[in-house]
Amino acid sequence: MNILLNGARIIDPVQNTDAPMDILLEDGKIARIGADILKSAKSKDSGKVKIIELAGMIIVPGLIDMHTHLREPGLEYKETIASGTAAAVAGGFTSIACMPNTNPINDNRSITEFIKRKAAEAALANVYPIGAISKDSAGSQLTEFWDMKEAGIIALSDDGKPVMNAALMRRAMEYAYSLGLPIISHCEDTNLSGGGLMNEGYYSTILGLSGIPGIAEEAMVARDILIAEFTNTCVHIAHVSTAGSVRLIRQAKKRGLKVTAETAPHYFTLTDEALQSYDTNFKVNPPLRSAQDVAAIKEGLSDGTIDVIACDHAPHGRTDKEVEFEYAANGISGLETSLSLSLNLISNKTLNWPDLIAKMSVNPARILNLPKGTLEAGADADITVIDPQLKWTVDVKKFCSRGKNSPFHGRQMQGKAILTIVGGDIKYDGL
Ligand code: DOR
Numbered sequence: 001m002n003i004l005l006n007g008a009r010i011i012d013p014v015q016n017t018d019a020p021m022d023i024l025l026e027d028g029k030i031a032r033i034g035a036d037i038l039k040s041a042k043s044k045d046s047g048k049v050k051i052i053e054l055a056g057m058i059i060v061p062g063l064i065d066m067h068t069h070l071r072e073p074g075l076e077y078k079e080t081i082a083s084g085t086a087a088a089v090a091g092g093f094t095s096i097a098c099m100p101n102t103n104p105i106n107d108n109r110s111i112t113e114f115i116k117r118k119a120a121e122a123a124l125a126n127v128y129p130i131g132a133i134s135k136d137s138a139g140s141q142l143t144e145f146w147d148m149k150e151a152g153i154i155a156l157s158d159d160g161k162p163v164m165n166a167a168l169m170r171r172a173m174e175y176a177y178s179l180g181l182p183i184i185s186h187c188e189d190t191n192l193s194g195g196g197l198m199n200e201g202y203y204s205t206i207l208g209l210s211g212i213p214g215i216a217e218e219a220m221v222a223r224d225i226l227i228a229e230f231t232n233t234c235v236h237i238a239h240v241s242t243a244g245s246v247r248l249i250r251q252a253k254k255r256g257l258k259v260t261a262e263t264a265p266h267y268f269t270l271t272d273e274a275l276q277s278y279d280t281n282f283k284v285n286p287p288l289r290s291a292q293d294v295a296a297i298k299e300g301l302s303d304g305t306i307d308v309i310a311c312d313h314a315p316h317g318r319t320d321k322e323v324e325f326e327y328a329a330n331g332i333s334g335l336e337t338s339l340s341l342s343l344n345l346i347s348n349k350t351l352n353w354p355d356l357i358a359k360m361s362v363n364p365a366r367i368l369n370l371p372k373g374t375l376e377a378g379a380d381a382d383i384t385v386i387d388p389q390l391k392w393t394v395d396v397k398k399f400c401s402r403g404k405n406s407p408f409h410g411r412q413m414q415g416k417a418i419l420t421i422v423g424g425d426i427k428y429d430g431l
Pocket residue numbers: 069101159160161186283284285286314315330331332
């Protein structure tokens with residue numbers, strides 16, 4: 001069935017478009033975009049075109065999350081590929097890249113192929129596997145990059161853990177660059193962060209919880225920037241959480257180095273003050289930081305230092321979170337709240353619409369070399385329709401994700417994805 005999306009405001013940063021227009025989808029592709037397509041579509045072949053009226057809505061290129069944890073294989077009680085991709089489309093994401101820290105780790109072709117097969121069976125969002133940098137993400141031996149690339153990985157990361165060995169990271173960056181695979185670095189010096197439960201600062205002191213200093217992240221950001229410069233390769237810094245990291249990345253970009261970066265909605269929405277509740281849903285790695293860090297993250301988003309807003313969707317089960325703070329797993333189930341939290345950046349004037357959409361679609365596509373992130377004629381019909389006025393309340397019981405671990409449960413939101421189209425097919429319909 002061909003679809004005509006009629007009367008919405010269309011924002012496509014790639015084409016520099018921000019205007020009311022219609023879009024015609026045919027055979028899984030964007031056939032035409034322009035004013036008044038409705039008339040010709042009606043007269044031509046009205047029976048074969050489903051017309052969807054979208055006055056007051058905003059259409060953007062399908063959102064892409066470059067940092068999702070799907071827990072299959074091995075940890076299906078937290079998330080399956082089917083439940084994770086259902087959460088993705090419900091949150092407005094048409095494509096997700098999934099981190100390799102499953103059980104077993106995605107460190108070889110057979111796991112990559114398994115993930116792709118399961119994603120094809122689920123047939124919801126596009127799933128792009130990320131392969132591990134080191135075998136079992138143990139940090140000592142590189143995986144077979146080429147083999148995994150042939151099987152379908154689009155990037156490499158040991159996310160969840162840092163690559164502590166600088167020599168291994170150097171080789172990883174060199175080999176990955178020659179294969180056109182980006183390295184996504186989880187920046188954490190575990191000698192500095194070891195045993196820490198939350199941000200080191202005022203609140204860790206009064207709560208008596210051991211701290212993770214900002215420098216645990218920043219020392220590794222600095223190291224990876226240096227390795228990227230030394231090897232003349234590129235690196236993408238995952239989940240940036242501190243003012244110091246923003247400063248280092250800003251300087252690196254000014255010097256023309258090939259460094260890109262992402263942050264996640266919780267790092268510009270929450271501070272470590274929230275930990276006073278001892279609610280383990282606020283426990284995440286890197287940890288929630290200070291108000292000054294949050295301000296710096298917003299500045300980094302606004303001035304282009306931070307290229308991407310990623311969910312770092314990290315679903316966990318009740319038994320992982322409903323335990324003493326010390327033993328609780330790190331992570332936030334983010335796919336179904338990310339867009340609405342990010343829309344706050346528009347209302348608080350941190351970003352405008354095209355810049356926000358660039359960070360949630362165009363830039364992840366560019367960094368991961370995906371042929372996505374635009375509404376140009378001929379592109380895949382991956383589309384997110386947003387109702388910017390819709391008011392709703394986060395209720396984890398309604399999440400498609402198995403991970404109900406959200407610190408945003410009960411929060412009032414404005415703005416939501418109401419229609420998610422992948423390859424020309426409606427995969428989520430909240431109209
Ligand atoms: O909070 C986190 N959760 N940070 C990570 O780096 C890993 C992730 C997970 O896999 O749960």
